Amino acid sequence: MQRIGVFVCWCGSNIAGTVDVQAVAEALKTEPGVVFSTNYQYMCSQAGQDIMKQAIKEHNLTGVVVCSCSPRMHETTFRKTAAAAGLNPYMVEIANIREQCSWVHKDMPTGTEKAIILGKAAIAKVNLNTPLTPGESPVTKRALVIGGGIAGIQTALDIADAGFEVDIVEKKPTIGGKMAQIDKTFPTLDCAACILTPKMVDVAQNEKIRIFSYAEVTDVKGFVGNFTATIKKKARYVKEDVCTGCGICTEKCPQKKVPNEFNLGMDNRRAVYIPFAQAVPKVATIDPDHCTMLKTGKCGVCAKVCTAGAIDYTQKDEFIEENYGAIVVATGYNPISMDKFDEFAYNQSKDVITSLEYERLMNAAGPTAGKLLRPSDGKHPHTIVFVQCVGSRCSACDEKGKEYCSKICCMYTAKHAMLTRDKYPDTDVYVFYIDVRTPGKSFDEFYRRAVEDYGVHYIKGMVGKVMPEGDQLKVRASDLLANKQINIDADLVVLAAAIEPDKSARPLATMLTASMDTNDFFTEAHPKLRPVESPTAGVFLSGACQGPRDIPETVAQAGAAASKVIGLLAKDKLTCNPCVASSNEIMCNGCSSCANVCPYGAITYVEKEFRQPDRTTLVRRVASVNEAVCQGCGCCTVVCPSGAMDLKGFANNQIMSEVDAICK
Amino acid sequence: MENKNLREEIIRRSGVNPLKCMRCGKCSGTCPAYDEMEYHPHQFVYMVETGDIEPLMNSKSLYKCLTCFACVDRCPRGVEPAKLIESVRLSVIRQQGNNHLNTDTIPDIIDEEMPQQAIVTALRKYNK
Amino acid sequence: MKVSYFPGCTLRTKAKQLDKYARRAAEALGVELEEIENWQCCGGAFTTSTDEIATKLSSVRALNEAKVKGQPLLSVCSACHNVLKQTNDAMKNNADFAFKANNYCEFEENYAGETEVIHYLELLRDKIGFDKVKEAVKNPLTGKKVAAYYGCLLLRPGKVLQMDDVENPTIMEDFIRALGADPVVYPYRNECCGGYVVMDDKESAKKKSSKVLESARLAGAEIVLTACPLCKYNLEKSGMDMPVVYLTELLAEALGVKED
């Protein structure tokens, strides 16, 4: 039998104004288990807490009921008070007689009657409470960052800076991501490579950071503080630790006609290649789809010219397992395919290109060495049309475009237009826009400069059709402000393609049990208050995998994610919420219903031996709850057919006893 | 309000929701009959949305739409302006004596090679 | 192979060649065109309004007849194909319309869009195969520069017609290649010829049609190919010096069945 103390709070007149606190304390005195009952003006005050402490000691209380404000307000306070007096904090229950009683009812008899019933319910519950101890789980002090773009790089650097080990897994042969392909950055027009490559070098040189390039995460197990990831290191047929990155193989390889993905197929690379000059790690990779040696067994030129002896045609994919305390997703984005938008003739003319392709055309390290030349004939274009919102804000057909605004296009198009006019004042530049969206520091000023200082023609309206005729592109569009349909003979058309999450994100989300929205962007734990955490504990979000964003936002978020990771890794042990599910193994059928509904994957099954009445042993499959992962929603308890699964702190019999207390 | 009823009827009959329009003007940027029209496809959508239907009903633009569906296919929001135009046109020609094509004049319009297809389609589009 | 065939009114009169060569070529390719009994004019255009029922019933009847026979329903005229296909889609996906139409028609069993509606080009591509067509060609049109004119009706609305990529189709070009000729791709191939508006505004149609032919000429076309009698009429009336022929005629020529 419990020895329960009841403390009725007046909350000044907040409660006492509508509830006869004296009568409540008196009425609850005779409830089963109650050995002490009192009332006080402010239970949450120091004096009030002292009364509770003293009563706990004096009356050897095993349980406490506080009739006061909402538990959302002071449950923690009173639990701490109880703990200070040596009582298990989970032996405290609150009867909410303020928000849910005195404040919503007007007359004293009604309020008092209800307060007594609420008090009885809390007492009934405490009678069945058991002391709970929060579990602990150790933390592996290493983080995994998935994706090696600017988001992943910044997160890794910040975590490493705090002294923790970080691994970056990047599926491409080099880190750098999309930012490495970009020419200049808005609104300052810094050279992207100039600000990115030093960071890449920092990553390479940081002792705390390991880079797994040309690698993918294929499996993740475990939970916050204790993840185990399987990483597939794809065979690059070059010994990473031997290759010096001299590049001689990439010059001598006879297979010259491989589309260069770094330049988006606008020029060619060899079958053995280093993506770009500042690649990290600066190691060659052999493309098995194009290497003659790997395909036919005849060639071997690269092995012959490699003085370091780094080429290894027999290399196989390698799988390694590593332990991590936290995982950061930084899988980034890609422009969507333009196949479904061929009214813009992307597939019909080489001179219709995407904005990212335009970046490469403008870039000194790009296919044209920075000269603006048309892909079709290498001529200098004189009239350029930019089309905004291609596939963004598109709700028409399923899977055609994206319903959201891609956010970055307005600004990078202003940048393209401005740079083009700056370098080539003889070009006419038209930008067709629906809206120009430039919220951001110095953003609108930047766009206005393109119009006012650089003479870019911004036309409100959309391009309806692009028709390649001869060596020209006939652009038919509407000018909504002039209420005219206009036709422009353009030399080059640049499409601001919508961006979408990388295709690898969806399977990764499944592995991590992290949730995604319908567009395959990762969902945050709370859109306002926990924007860089996934709802899955220990999984954090960095960059465009969460939604379209530009570089400064990405870097800011990368830092925020890193600080969350650091906060986690700084702990030696994690304290778990003790109000978690637990399964009574004797009753468990092993039917898997609970595991099916668990949103956290907290339930696994183990084979367990049971002694039978006839002294034989029997091995049965039973559920086992990982207390570090369980968040205590209780969904499993309801689907459990045998009632083997129960929730600590909100047990079946506790809730039943509350029902009974209220109903009679 | 009569206009409000008319607006509702036009919208219901077309099966189109003009509120989905984000005013990008792509329909008008793609329309092959743009130059013959007094009110252009994007204006049709906007004017139906705001209930400014009278001018549309009195406009020759109604009979210039080719029903080529270019605007329907290219609209990023699935607004389908051609269906709205058809709906407004039906509101006109379904009224007594409002046929657009005078059947007596058909012999003057057609020639030897004119296919039946043109006549039946025009009758369907222009007459009750 | 047997398919149900919906010729359409124009093919009985002004576009007899389109029909005649369609039948001959099909026969040569081993396909039997079984004409739908008592078919009525499709009406030339599919009214998109949701309250138009009666004008679509002739199509529903034709579709149902093909369903009863268990055959796909074939047409060669672009307009008929467009109307049949859109009506079929409405019967399949618009419950309200299907309910009302079925009420009018009183079929033994309600029609719910079961019939596969195909255009002659789809018959050649999907049922016979362009490779088989190529094998059957007796007089390859080698070196002939042929421009395909799709117009609107064959392709749009894309999500209903589903014949090909609406903006960058290839079916007619592949067809031209199968006949041994060289397809000419030009930007106006899926732009409107002016259509029925010719009844209201001859100038409008002329303007549009001449743009189409001018575009084809610039791209080096010798002849222009079409499946639609109205397109053919408008293009020919544009005053441009460019022969316009039905695709079935060209097919019959290549298969060697054109002359009697």
Add this chain to the structure above:
Amino acid sequence: MQIENKKPLIVAFCCNWCSYAGADLAGNNRLNYPAEVKIIRVPCSCRVNPMFILRAFQRGADGVILCGCHPGDCHYTSGNYYTRRRMALLFSMLDYLGIERDRTRVEWVSAAEGAKFAATMNDFVEKVTALGENKRLEDLRCKK
């Protein structure tokens, strides 16, 4: 027979994260609703076992209402979706047994919807009051 206008007894199960907070907000804003409503706090609406509801009815409750986060907003991401299925089936079953359908309800109340909480309770109590005392679930197997 005794005709007495007895006040109904209503049990409200509220999830900790949205609806319980919504009820607190109703209190903060002093939005009145009948004292017949007694709230039981659960971590998530999906914690509510149909047995709790049946127990309440059998012990004399006249109405049971379950409040949770709006679909899509569950603190535990998916709990209320399961709640919705369970309660759809349970309520349909109770209706099938001839129990008045206005005695049960599921309502989605967010932490910001104090006014909705109060309005919902007012409406629910009114409906249940109109039905009178709950006899049926108590009587279902009574051997008269």
Add this chain to the structure above:
Amino acid sequence: MQKISRETLIEKAKELLQNGTVSSVLGWKAGEFSYDVTPATFNSVEELEKDFVYNDFCGANFSKYLVKATIKAEGKILVFLKPCDTYSFNQLLTEHRFNREKVYVVGIPCEGMVDVEAIRKAAGEGIVSVECTNDGLVVDTLYNGKVKLAEQDVLLERCKVCKSKKHVAYDELLGDEGEVIESKRFDEVERLEKMTPDERFAFWQRELSRCIRCNACRDICPACTCEQCVFNNPKSGVENKAAANSFEEKMFHIIRAFHVVGRCTDCGECSRVCPQNIPLHLLNRKFIKDIDNFYGEYQAGAEVGSRAPLVNYTTDDIEASDAVRKGDGENA
């Protein structure tokens, strides 16, 4: 279709015992009367030939017995399953209740099993024997002498509205795999739904008041294989200490029906064994009908590993209030 005979089954069982495929057979054994058959385990050919029976009274669903039998058995167990039994079999596999490797399933065709109660009604009390012939049943009674009955008239309720002749699990078939068939099993539920709430309440009060809480329905139910039933669990709040606990007493059938939602294969055993003839299956069928109606058709046990409706959801599921209306046949 030719009915399967006892001899055919014994022949098959012998073959499998002798070639070592199985080491025991789960089958039927005659009880006191010929219509009173009970499940039994046979370990040898001799035992089989002596006691094995198979007739129109072999309605019992063997699936549930496998949970215990597979634990005890050393080798494989041969079990003869009718189509409806195979659904329960799969459902139990979905719930990991026994090891599939330890069972050898021979699927046997079924044209329906007969109901002793129905025979009693038709032929009168005092049944001495029942002979199953190819053209009907010959019932010998104390008071009415020999009575001939057509099988169709005395079928078990569940067989009259048989939902499927398809074997969804087997190692071997005697006969065809069979097909899912159109069934009128929801007609009675619909009839109840069309009643007024008062009429429905009166109906259920009349039916459920007859319950004597013998637990036969629970004990036979293939979905009730819990290691410990909630009604025996002191912590569940519904423990059946004595029939005095009125909560458990009053709510037993609702709770039980809810416990098997999405897991009940509609095998009808609960109603078959009820000594008070309470149509318990109408509770389960209501749930099944609602599930089909709200969430799309779902047949428990149709495939192993399928996700039952209560452990699944979609983001646009029907709201509870709409469900009540829709469940009642109204337009939601």
